[in-house]
Every structure is written in C-alpha cells, then in structure tokens.
Amino acid sequence: MQQLVGILLNASMHRGIPRCETGQESLENYEESAQSYGLIPCFLKLEDINLETGRCIAYIKNEHDYSLIDIPIPKVIHNRAIYFNNSSHLRMNRLLNKGIIVFNFCNRYGKDEIHRRLASNPSLKKFLPDTFTATPTVIRRMMKQHNDLILKPCRGSIGQGIMRLRNVSSKWALTYSNSPTIGGWETITLNKVQLPPIVLRRISRHPFLVQERIQLAEYQGNPYDMRVTVQRGLQGLWQMTGMYAKIAPSSTFVSNIAQGATALPVESLLATSVPTQSPESIIHCIEQIALEIAWSLSTQLPWIADFGMDIGITYDGKPYFIECNGRDQRYGFRKANMMSIWKKTYEQPMAYALHLLERNVYSRNLPSYHHH
Secondary structure: OOEEEEEEOOHHHHHOHHHOOOOOOOHHHHHHHHHHOOEEEEEEOHHHEEOOOOEEEEEEEOOOOEEEEEEEOOOEEEEOOOOOOHHHHHHHHHHHHOOOEEEOOOOOOOHHHHHHHHHOOHHHHOOOOOEEEOOHHHHHHHHHHOOEEEEEEOOOOOOOOOEEEEEEOOEEEEEEEOOOOOOOEEEEEOOOOOOOHHHHHHHHHOOEEEEEOOOEOEEOOEEEEEEEEEEEOOOOOEEEEEEEEEEOOOOOOOOOHHHOOEEEEOHHHHHHHOOOOOHHHHHHHHHHHHHHHHHHHHOOOOOOOEEEEEEEEEOOOOEEEEEEEOOOOOHHHHHOOOHHHHHHHHHHHHHHHHHHHHHOHHHOOOOOOOOO
8 A cells, every 4th residue: 555655845835736836846756756665745734734633635646636635644744844933833843742753844954053063073173164153243353364254144045145255455345235136246345344334234133154265166267066965765874865066157156046056067067176186086075074964963953854065165175064954955956957866856755754654663752843
C-alpha cells in the first residue's frame, strides 16, 4: 500500500494548486519523486489540519488534476512553508507533540544565530568571515580592521536591505539600495568615518550583521559565490545534492538570483577563476565543509533536513561560509540548466520521508521545539 507524505505549503501557494500556479515550487517534481519511493504526496496548509480529529484536507492528484480530499494526517510531513506568527508555531509544536514528524519545521533561522552556532565549532571557525552584530561602535571597529564590509539584515532574504561599506583610496563609501526590487543602487561618500543616517536608521530598526567582505573569485570580472544544496536522503545521512555558481550582475555586489545574478554550473568557472587549484579539489573541499556545517547545525537544530548554503571562494581557492537557508529555493539549478540535479533536490526530501516512515520514528519521544 502506498503511504501518504504531507507537503506543507503557505496558504498563498496552496491556493494556486488547482491552476498549477505554485511559483518556484514544482508539484510535478514532487509527484515523480514520491512515486519512485512508493509515496503519495498530499499538499496541505496548516489551517486545514485538525488535531482533534486527526484528519486534514489536502490536495491529492487524481488522473488529470488536483482535488481536495479528507484524509488522516500524514505521519511524516515535509515543511515548505515559512511562518512568522506565534499561533502557527504553536500549531506546529502540537503536531510534533502528537507524534507527527514535521521535518524542516523551523526553516528560518537568523543569520546571527547560525553564525554563532558555527563559530562555536573550532573546526569550522577558519571558514567564517569576521562577523558581528552591527552597532555603530562595532561597525567603526570593523572599519579599522577591514577595507570592505557587508551589512545585512539578520532575517532578510533574497539580498534585500543589504549594504556595502568600503574604503576606496582612503575614503569610505556606502552602497545601498532604496528600492525593494532589483537594482536602484546608490553610492554615497562618508564624511570621515561618520556613519550615514540610512545605516543608523536601518540598524536601529532591525537586527543587522556586519561582516568582512571576502574578496571573492571573479568570473569575467564579476564576483561569484556558490549555492550548495545539502540534504538528508534515504539513509537519513547528509549528502551534497549539487552546487551551482551565482554570478553577481555588473551593476551590483549582490549574488542573489532574485536580484538578477546568473546561475551557471561551477566546473566551467573554476578553471579560469581559481587557476592555482584543480576544479575537482575545490569542489571536494566545498562539499566537505558543507557537510560538516550541516552535521554541526543538525546536532543543535531539531528535525532539519535541508540547507541551501552560500559558500564563497577567494581567487587563491580559500573557501568561506557566507550564509545558509533552511528553505532552499532550488530553482537556481533549473536556471543553470542542471535539470537532473534540480529534480534531485525534490527526490531527496521524499527519500528522507520514506526513511522516517520506515524507521517508524514517530513512536519514539520527539524533541519539542521552542521558537525564539
């Protein structure tokens, strides 16, 4: 008998299912992957799960389209939603307490928290750029130590709100964007080392990090970093699913795909941009670091099974961990034309779901999760 696996989506994406309008999420990839492991994917939203009755309403595909069906709550759920309010976090906790496994159930951790957790691991410390919580005093101290700094919101995503401070011929300049969309970058020169009002305003409103900007390797004159996808699979172990390079557009220093960066397979770039080392050795090194990071974080964060990590390398091949996402967007592989790896990013979570179902983990004591 085929077993059910839940895939939890935000309400807005869930609404688009009958029209197959689910943004960057590929329902087809879930269907194919689940089928190859003998699973039936059911697409749910949190509001449709009834813990009292133990049942939920979910979209399941029939011959041609998706219909809403009343089913028992699946024993294993892959979370692809992001929740900001406390009531949702409480509902997620209650699911866990009922013995239902929701993997990746918290998939949004502050950049400061991730950094702090990794910095406590001595074997990873050397791969971390200098990073601190941004206050005016700390930023000024960092300006004495480094010539190029990045300021980024602890909880921002897709490169929004990010700023760059750098020292060009003994004058400091700030580059920032005023528009929430792509582009609109402005650069102003600082008066001595006085921080501009926009910096003070932003860091007082939201927690920011100040980070030493790594002098990244460049491809055709533009800096790039790597998106490395690390997931748990059939044996429950961490594996690297794949990686691609994100090349910043000429107009900016930000390498987010959502901000206009180009995605390309890594191999084609490495040979020319890091001539001192073989592409194979760099890829192997990045894979080892990514796996070590995933393992280190998963000992501290419950039920995590997916990471999209940004790892940069310098022109002489030294790798640095920049940041990671607990809900990897995956579509960069499609943009880099790496279609089989793009599909594999959907296969791994379904393989892991089968692993959890087969191990019958839900009969054991589960860690509860306290949101902070």
